[in-house]
Amino acid sequence: MKGKFNEVLPTLPYDYYRNKQELVNLPPRYNIMKTFLLSLFSVFSLSGFSQDVTGIWRGYFNQVEYVRDEEGNKIAIPRERYKFEVQLDQQNNRMKGVTYSYLSTVFYGKAVASGTFNAKTKKIILDELKIVEVKMSGFSDACIMQCFLQYSRSGDEEFLEGTYTSMNVKDSTNCGRGTVFLRRVVTSDFYKEPFLVNKEKEATPPPANTPPKTDLAKKPASPVKPPVVAKPKNPATPVVKKPSTVAKAPASKKQLNSKDS
Numbered sequence: 001m002k003g004k005f006n007e008v009l010p011t012l013p014y015d016y017y018r019n020k021q022e023l024v025n026l027p028p029r030y031n032i033m034k035t036f037l038l039s040l041f042s043v044f045s046l047s048g049f050s051q052d053v054t055g056i057w058r059g060y061f062n063q064v065e066y067v068r069d070e071e072g073n074k075i076a077i078p079r080e081r082y083k084f085e086v087q088l089d090q091q092n093n094r095m096k097g098v099t100y101s102y103l104s105t106v107f108y109g110k111a112v113a114s115g116t117f118n119a120k121t122k123k124i125i126l127d128e129l130k131i132v133e134v135k136m137s138g139f140s141d142a143c144i145m146q147c148f149l150q151y152s153r154s155g156d157e158e159f160l161e162g163t164y165t166s167m168n169v170k171d172s173t174n175c176g177r178g179t180v181f182l183r184r185v186v187t188s189d190f191y192k193e194p195f196l197v198n199k200e201k202e203a204t205p206p207p208a209n210t211p212p213k214t215d216l217a218k219k220p221a222s223p224v225k226p227p228v229v230a231k232p233k234n235p236a237t238p239v240v241k242k243p244s245t246v247a248k249a250p251a252s253k254k255q256l257n258s259k260d261s
Helices: 013-017 028-049 194-203 253-260
Strands: 055-068 074-091 094-102 108-118 123-135 143-154 157-168 174-185
Touching: 055 157, 074 108, 074 174, 074 194, 094 123, 108 143, 143 174
Parallel strands: none
Antiparallel strands: 055 074, 055 174, 074 094, 094 108, 108 123, 123 143, 143 157, 157 174
């Protein structure tokens, strides 16, 4: 029954992909489907490795000294531990940023850095290029570091872990080497670099233009007063003048007698 596609239907496309001789017997439309599935799988594989490490990472680095025991085994002995903060801006597989090496925010060294990120292996090489700020005792020398880091994630936590080597900026002598541990954080022990502030502004959507809401609970609506209707004034009553009457004196008896005669 080998080679008879109509009689035996494979359960999965990759069953035939493992056997090149059987792939010859596949019809053209099946080969097209196989190619599409393989291409789709490649896209998902690449997208799964994409990771943006832009942001603030803080932790520490340990300066260690490697010695060999009696049996010849290599042993790392911790010497000094320093706080370490890295602010990164990733562009595709390249990145730039700054680093802070410090015992406190009073005594520290700040450097500009650049590096590369391998999206497939999630490995980072970060090089400090130049020290731009130094606040330390007069008996110390400034050193620049090269870090070899591995990205990992556990739940909601993200980490960068690895090793470093260092070099004295005055005479290029070895400053030591050790281990690095960093965790992604939101805030900085110093201040957030402008490239991170600008990225956050670009990622923040502009506020929607919504009309302002009036708080009706605080300001009760004033009662509507009925319109004032002006009452008509009482018309002036006309003054009626009464005719003045003159009282006449009663006639005397002489006048009455003269009238009778």
